[in-house]
Amino acid sequence: GAGVSQSPSNKVTEKGKDVELRCDPISGHTALYWYRQSLGQGLEFLIYFQGNSAPDKSGLPSDRFSAERTGGSVSTLTIQRTQQEDSAVYLCASSEGRNGNQPQHFGDGTRLSIL
Amino acid sequence: AQSVSQHNHHVILSEAASLELGCNYSYGGTVNLFWYVQYPGQHLQLLLKYFSGDPLVKGIKGFEAEFIKSKFSFNLRKPSVQWSDTAEYFCAVNTDNTDKLIFGTGTRLQVFP
Structure with a gap:
């Protein structure tokens, strides 16, 4: 079956622009996570959605970062007024349920470069 | 706050050598422990996990890890590495009060034929 899908795979943008990153989790997975991988x-950890519960936003580095998950499936991570330090690979993961025992399945990531 | 330490940042081995990658975490409560691997150009994949029971867990491709609670450690081992084990290895933990993963900074393993 399909894994976690992220788009775009690469994004280059100018400082100050807004960007949107998309994640399609594995079908049926109720938990969705965003992480950032920097050199x-x-x-x-950035943010975590579980079913209809309020998301855990404790990892978002600033109020320029936000995320939403529509219909309990697809998620969008938005970064407003991008800065050079936002350059990183943004990874999405999903897991089956509200249980830390369930392993997280990762997408290929979006490589974001801020010029 | 919880944290995970991986002290080996870059390991270089010849094929057939034995491997041990260190992982220590800081949290006094119940933990779930994971090792993930990222092969060049690929996404993160689960190598093995520990939730409860036998502290020696076996994963894919001949890897194993031992949970030593008294040392807050979960070291990864493989008796004989192969060139195809060249990858980056991440130790991660989640705890009894959160599902989010706390990752170590990763260990880059290079295996030469």
Whole structure:
């Protein structure tokens, strides 16, 4: 079956522009996560959606970052007024349910470059 | 706050050598532990996981890891590496009060024939 799908795979934009990154989770997975992978920083948690519960936004680095998940499926991560330090690979993952035992399945990521 | 440390940033081995990658976490409660692998040009894949029971867990491709609670460690091992094991390896943990994963900074493994 299909895995986690992210688009675009690469995005280059100018500083100050807004960007939207999309994630299609595995069908039936109720949990969806966004992470950021930066050089020398490892993988950093950003935000987590579980079913209809309020998302855990504790990892968002600033109020320029927001995310939504429509219909319990597709998610969009939006970065407003991009800065050079936003350059990173943004990874989406999904898992089956509200149980930390369920492994997360990752997409290929979106490589974001801010000029 | 929870954290995960991977002390080996870059490991270079010859084929057939034994591998051990260190992982330590900081959290006093119940944890679930994971090792993920990222092969060149591919997405992160689960290598193995520990939730409960036998602290020695076996994963894919001959990898294993041992959870030592007293040392807050979950080291990854493989008795004989292959060139195809060249990849980046990430240790991760989630805890009894959150499902989000806390990752270490990763270890880059290069295996030469």
